[in-house]
Amino acid sequence: MFALWNLDFAAALLNLKVFPETVPTPLAGVITAESLDRGRAYLRTNSVFNVIRASVSLALLIAFWMLGGFQQLDETSRALAHGGPVTSGLVFFALCMLGITLLGLPFSWYHTFVIEEKFGFNRSTPGTFWGDQIKGLLMMAVLGLPIGAAVLWIFQHVPHAWLWAWAAFTLFQLLLTWLAPSLILPLFNKFTPMPDGDLKRRIEELGTRCGFPLDGVFVMDGSKRSTKANAFFTGFGKRKKIALFDTLMEKHSDDELLGVLAHEIGHFRRGHIRQRLLVGIVQSAALFFLLGLATDPHGAFARQLFDAFGVKTISPQMGIVLFTLLFDPVSRLLGVFANAWSRRHEFEADAYAAEVTGDPMPLADALKKLSADQLSHPSPHPLRVWLDYSHPPLIERLAALERGK
Numbered sequence: 226m227f228a229l230w231n232l233d234f235a236a237a238l239l240n241l242k243v244f245p246e247t248v249p250t251p252l253a254g255v256i257t258a259e260s261l262d263r264g265r266a267y268l269r270t271n272s273v274f275n276v277i278r279a280s281v282s283l284a285l286l287i288a289f290w291m292l293g294g295f296q297q298l299d300e301t302s303r304a305l306a307h308g309g310p311v312t313s314g315l316v317f318f319a320l321c322m323l324g325i326t327l328l329g330l331p332f333s334w335y336h337t338f339v340i341e342e343k344f345g346f347n348r349s350t351p352g353t354f355w356g357d358q359i360k361g362l363l364m365m366a367v368l369g370l371p372i373g374a375a376v377l378w379i380f381q382h383v384p385h386a387w388l389w390a391w392a393a394f395t396l397f398q399l400l401l402t403w404l405a406p407s408l409i410l411p412l413f414n415k416f417t418p419m420p421d422g423d424l425k426r427r428i429e430e431l432g433t434r435c436g437f438p439l440d441g442v443f444v445m446d447g448s449k450r451s452t453k454a455n456a457f458f459t460g461f462g463k464r465k466k467i468a469l470f471d472t473l474m475e476k477h478s479d480d481e482l483l484g485v486l487a488h489e490i491g492h493f494r495r496g497h498i499r500q501r502l503l504v505g506i507v508q509s510a511a512l513f514f515l516l517g518l519a520t521d522p523h524g525a526f527a528r529q530l531f532d533a534f535g536v537k538t539i540s541p542q543m544g545i546v547l548f549t550l551l552f553d554p555v556s557r558l559l560g561v562f563a564n565a566w567s568r569r570h571e572f573e574a575d576a577y578a579a580e581v582t583g584d585p586m587p588l589a590d591a592l593k594k595l596s597a598d599q600l601s602h603p604s605p606h607p608l609r610v611w612l613d614y615s616h617p618p619l620i621e622r623l624a625a626l627e628r629g630k
Contacts, residue, residue, distance in 0.1 A: 263600055268602055326358070353450060380517075424482065
């Protein structure tokens, strides 16, 4: 954990150091010297904020651990529950999530209403902020408690529990993906069907030309929370919907919007969505297998793990939390390979968009505007990219589009 903290700190310093002093040539005419200075200030402010947040989180975790907090949390959850091991496990999960949420609230508030407000991005009101928090907790309760109960019951009653728990979790994830467009996303944002017109017609024609099973085009009220823009599609099979942030439509031409959407369709046509889904399922199988070792009451590994965190009784709920802490640094390093794979997919989707629209410039112009509007780092340090970037740096994407002309 300390090693990763130091690695992140080094990446933050190096990323600040390589921020350009003058506007890079590919961005001339889109980014001004003034906006470049604002981008540097935005990066510096966020870097300091992230270092402080990571430091506080690590210090609280170490303090909680050293003071016997995990054993106390286990005893408290058992004392509050009156319905058996599954109930005590759910109480344990609820206390964990409540604690994590409460500790994260000051940082979320500060980032939204101080940092994002200072740089002109925030459009959230306190009512929207607190509404999101309440909805998020309720959604975790409605969706998380049933799957949590199922996993706990499986680990306590079923042979080869990790395999069945993995199957239940995978089905739950697929169900969430299917329900998200119609039930979950509308809880947080309003989706309005795009009015008939030239843009909608061209989007539908693009979908037909690309063999994309388009079931609707919607405009999402992203401006409700931020000035930042995006676009995405959701859904399974032949019921895919495209959603464009209203902020995206405000700032980009129709050709640029089509370039962005062609990029998103490129992920579908190149099989990226299916590949990531399958890899995610395989990864979760490996994690549940290891989780089985961490929750086996007769296993040496589980006993060592629980002793290390000062917990007397081996239980599935505590095993899940301790395993998550143990695996988090490993997961972060494994994410390096996932990010590299994702960056390659982004290049492929860019190339697809340029091919299907017949011109790479609209997408390139859209990427430039998005970077300028979001005060993004135009050429981040390779270490920062290696650690965290799921998308290639802007300069590299523009160069690849230029080569593909």
